[in-house]
Amino acid sequence: MKKAIQFGAGNIGRGFIGAVLEKAGYHVVFADVNEQIVDRINRDKGYTVQIMDTVCEEVRITDISAVDSRSPELAQQIAEAEIVTTAVGLTILPRIAGAIAAGIEARREQGVEQPLNVIACENGVRATSQLKAAVLTHLDAAGQAYCEQYVGFPDCSVDRIVPPVKSENPIDVVVERFFEWNVERAAFKGAVPEIPGMNPADNLIAYIERKLFTLNTGHAITAYLGRMKGYMTICQSISDEQIHAVVKAAMRESGRGLVARYGFDRDAHFAYIDKIIGRFTNPYLCDDVTRVGREPLRKLSAGDRLVKPVLTARQYGIGTPNLLLGIGAALHYDNPEDPQSVEMIAMTARLGAAAAVAEIAELPAGDPLPALAAQAYAEVERIIR
16 A cells, blocks of 8 residues: 655645545655644545536545644654655744654665655745755754655646535535646656656756746735735736736736746746636635735745846846735734734834835845835835726
């Protein structure tokens, strides 16, 4: 029996990665701290993935079990697995690193020489590399040597919209039909597993930035502009002609930077942008703007979906007025239930928009972006409200 450990039994874990692995013939063990979800998975031994699109479909996932990710039992589960995946969020990766290290140590002690591959399926650039660095801090010299020989840490790019939808069964999940899972081929230890739906990629960073600075950029700007106009969902927001125009123009500005950097076909990339905007309008996937817009400090960091596209486009002399409007809208994201929003709003009030952006994105003194962002902060309030 092939076994996979999926850290995170949330919507992405169940609706995307866990489902793909189960359909590829793995017994999927979900590791999570949510005792209700863990108990329900072990009780029901299955859940339904509802694909909601122009053609709807239900897919049953049954070869599964679950374990509390804080349990000592997890180390032995990892010792018996071929693959470990995560869908927990970038900020949680350091918290699960110790559990993964314990599993690697159990493999070493038991003399396991079959390769293990660990893949962090998160919205971020080289998330698996970040996880690997954290795991290594929990291993001694012998453990690190074993890890280097037998454990692969391929980076990846993931793309599927899985909104939170309440249902009678808390472990059923709603997804869109479209998904992409591109994984760094060269970083696998042993043979690359044949998993339908997983694409082993040779130029992964191009896939990562293509997705992060197209879908995630557009998604975030739609959320921030929609929040400013009082919309509740992404599909409501993108249906607003003014928001639609800004978002599409911003995604094209980012796209021109990606085309210049990676040599993508311009027309094909712009068609990709149109396809993504079409996904935003899916009435079955009316994602909440507060979920998409959450953690604005992270989204305004220098390597993430708002600032990085501006910095990239600037390298090639490409103007970014609409991307800057997106940054300005992000600075207006006022959600008292989001700690990062509260901190950002207070920082902006205390320092001003320019200094706040410079501090959040850790930009060097004299960089022109903070001043441009401050102008966009004022302009977006004038044109959107």
